[in-house]
Amino acid sequence: xxxxxxxxxxxxxxxxxxxxxxxVQFSTAFCAPCRATRRVLGEVAAMVRGVxxxxxxxxxxLDLVRRLAVEKTPTVLVLDGGGAVVRRAAGQPRKAxxxxxxxxxxxx
Numbered sequence: 001x002x003x004x005x006x007x008x009x010x011x012x013x014x015x016x017x018x019x020x021x022x023x024v025q026f027s028t029a030f031c032a033p034c035r036a037t038r039r040v041l042g043e044v045a046a047m048v049r050g051v052x053x054x055x056x057x058x059x060x061x062l063d064l065v066r067r068l069a070v071e072k073t074p075t076v077l078v079l080d081g082g083g084a085v086v087r088r089a090a091g092q093p094r095k096a097x098x099x100x101x102x103x104x105x106x107x108x
Contacts, residue, residue, distance in 0.1 A: 006085040008077070012064060013054045020050030021105040022079040023098065026058045026070045033092040037074040044098045050081075051102065080105045 010017050013024055023041045027034035038055060045053035058065050058073055068077070071090065078087040078101045087101040 006068065008079060008083045008085065010083075012083075013056060014061075015054040016052060017079065017083055018045070018050055018052030018081070020048070020081050021052075021102055022083070023051065023053045023102075024077040024079060025053065025055045026061075026065065026068075026073055026075040026077075027055055028058050028073045031073045034074045037076065037092050040093060040095050040098060041076065044095060044102065048099075048102060048106075050106075078102060078105050 008017075008024065013022070023045055025034070025037055025041055027038070041053045045051045056064065058070060058075075064070075068075075074092060075088070075090045076093055076098070077085050078098075080086050086105045089097070089101075
């Protein structure tokens with residue numbers, strides 16, 4: 001996962017931000033890796049207090065896809081508690097990488 005800049009709000013993502021961090025997943029209906037990514041992000045969000053997982057249908061949110069330069073699905077953004085994008089990855093992430101990226105978002 002790479003570092004990036006930007007800030008998103010609950011209105012942008014169509015769901016509440018997590019108190020400590022938010023895992024935002026861009027998916028499409030026929031994307032097989034998106035289903036596996038949904039499972040991994042859901043598991044990580046469930047095990048870390050204050051972390052939310054929000055999945056966005058890229059086809060329904062072309063405005064956000066363009067704004068954030070999402071080029072493939074799945075794309076995952078890790079937001080800190082204030083909605084700042086601190087990490088970004090395209091493709092199916094490994095659970096360990098998501099946990100490490102969360103460390104950057106929530107701090108010590």
